[in-house]
Amino acid sequence: DTPAACPAGAPTPPEAQGPELFTWEFATDPYPAYAWLREHAPVHKTRLPSGVEAWLVTRYVDAKQALADQRLSKNPAHHGEPAHAKSKTGIPGERSANLMTHLLNIDPPDHTRLRRLVSKAFTPRRVAEFAPRVQELTDRLIDQFVEKGEADLIHDFAFPLPIYAICDLLGVPREDQDDFRDWAGMMIRHGGGPRGGVARSVKKMRGYLAELIHRKRLEPGDDLISGLIRASDHGEHLTENEAAAMAFILLFAGFETTVNLIGNGTYALLTHPEQRERLQESLGDGGDTGLLETGIEELLRFDGPVELATWRFATEPLTIGGEDIAAGDPVLVVLAAADRDPERFDRPDTLDLSRRDNQHLGYGHGIHYCLGAPLARLEGQAALATLLRRLPDLRLAVEPGDLRWRGGLIMRGLRTLPVEFTPAQQSKY
Numbered sequence: 264d265t266p267a268a269c270p271a272g273a274p275t276p277p278e279a280q281g282p283e284l285f286t287w288e289f290a291t292d293p294y295p296a297y298a299w300l301r302e303h304a305p306v307h308k309t310r311l312p313s314g315v316e317a318w319l320v321t322r323y324v325d326a327k328q329a330l331a332d333q334r335l336s337k338n339p340a341h342h343g344e345p346a347h348a349k350s351k352t353g354i355p356g357e358r359s360a361n362l363m364t365h366l367l368n369i370d371p372p373d374h375t376r377l378r379r380l381v382s383k384a385f386t387p388r389r390v391a392e393f394a395p396r397v398q399e400l401t402d403r404l405i406d407q408f409v410e411k412g413e414a415d416l417i418h419d420f421a422f423p424l425p426i427y428a429i430c431d432l433l434g435v436p437r438e439d440q441d442d443f444r445d446w447a448g449m450m451i452r453h454g455g456g457p458r459g460g461v462a463r464s465v466k467k468m469r470g471y472l473a474e475l476i477h478r479k480r481l482e483p484g485d486d487l488i489s490g491l492i493r494a495s496d497h498g499e500h501l502t503e504n505e506a507a508a509m510a511f512i513l514l515f516a517g518f519e520t521t522v523n524l525i526g527n528g529t530y531a532l533l534t535h536p537e538q539r540e541r542l543q544e545s546l547g548d549g550g551d552t553g554l555l556e557t558g559i560e561e562l563l564r565f566d567g568p569v570e571l572a573t574w575r576f577a578t579e580p581l582t583i584g585g586e587d588i589a590a591g592d593p594v595l596v597v598l599a600a601a602d603r604d605p606e607r608f609d610r611p612d613t614l615d616l617s618r619r620d621n622q623h624l625g626y627g628h629g630i631h632y633c634l635g636a637p638l639a640r641l642e643g644q645a646a647l648a649t650l651l652r653r654l655p656d657l658r659l660a661v662e663p664g665d666l667r668w669r670g671g672l673i674m675r676g677l678r679t680l681p682v683e684f685t686p687a688q689q690s691k692y
């Protein structure tokens with residue numbers, strides 16, 4: 264008497280149920296599941312591994328609209344969870360300090376004020392001036408493994424580059440940067456790592472940042488933290504708490520994302536030899552320098568670091584793609600699905616580094632559009648171009664099927680990326 268023997272109890276055919284989300288297979292390749300959702304259930308309520316029910320928005324047109332919809336708040340208070348709830352301790356020396364009230368957790372008018380202030384310090388010019396330092400960092404990291412003929416590009420390259428870059432930019436002295444590398448390592452490993460270790464690392468980082476901000480107030484420098492302290496708008500400044508929360512979100516938002524841009528991007532190039540060859544040729548003398556620029560944007564669209572945009576909560580009942588969303592419901596915009604939507608992109612599953620019509624959502628859209636996009640582009644371009652130039656026969660050391668993906672909810676990235684190449688010389692650094 265199996266259910267299959269009784270028509271009323273027959274199991275629903277798998278294609279009607281839809282794909283199973285958040286499994287190991289899904290973490291490895293979520294794109295077939297997203298294609299199904301886009302077609303059959305473009306705005307889909309699902310239970311997340313945490314048990315919370317949320318709407319997944321997968322079509323480009325709905326995703327773009329949702330990202331710009333002011334009725335979708337970033338403040339977790341709309342889901343019955345105050346923005347401050349998770350931060351139980353203040354920054355040492357200031358009991359009210361709170362790192363959770365940062366840009367990605369707040370709405371206008373607070374968001375408008377903070378974003379305007381940070382934009383005065385974190386300018387495209389500051390990023391452009393930082394280019395030589397990013398190049399030097401990139402070469403130094405490659406120097407450490409170039410003579411060995413093998414490396415794990417996540418551990419040895421993609422992971423340290425953004426953390427050292429952002430530390431430099433913020434003004435964290437070189438001698439303290441390895442502490443940041445350790446704390447950040449603990450945070451990125453949190454999937455399998457000890458929970459207490461993550462909390463301790465956040466606490467240490469928070470304490471360190473509070474002290475650093477205090478020091479920079481007394482002795483300002485030419486760095487971003489001093490710039491944040493100095494920034495003013497109609498006589499208004501960031502408070503010490505706000506500056507600490509800002510430094511923290513810059514580190515947080517700019518770290519794992521960039522690790523994954525470099526990791527996913529390199530992996531995509533190594534598994535698409537024709538595209539990689541085109542790019543490699545263009546990097547030679549007299550080549551088409553524009554291919555690196557369009558190429559990085561295409562790698563973001565094709566397999567970007569941010570699979571789902573961060574949480575949004577409905578402040579009132581609304582409709583997305585014909586589905587009624589109740590007030591308080593969490594909404595997750597699936598950037599990775601929107602960026603493969605055939606309604607928006609020609610041959611969406613094809614990697615084409617010269618793609619021109621490429622308004623992908625990899626950096627988000629609307630008022631929370633990625634503040635660090637110019638820095639991410641700079642690091643991504645330097646990292647991939649330098650790898651291909653210095654290690655021209657770079658190749659995977661394992662079969663693609665043997666690679667493990669992290670399987671987090673928001674981010675998409677590899678745990679390791681073992682590669683081989685002909686050993687080469689160290690650079691002048």
Ligand code: HEM
Pocket residue numbers: 330366367378429512513514516517518520521524567568569572573574624625626627628630631632633634635636638639
């Ligand atoms: C926001 C992606 C690198 C700082 C965002 C958002 C996305 C994103 C999708 C919007 C999230 C949402 O609407 O829920 C990326 C990607 C990166 C990257 C793909 C690398 C390839 C960086 C870097 C920094 C940074 C390097 C800074 C150093 C921020 C900040 C926000 C943000 C501060 C919040 C902006 C706001 O709420 O106004 N990023 N990011 N990001 N990103 Fe990035």
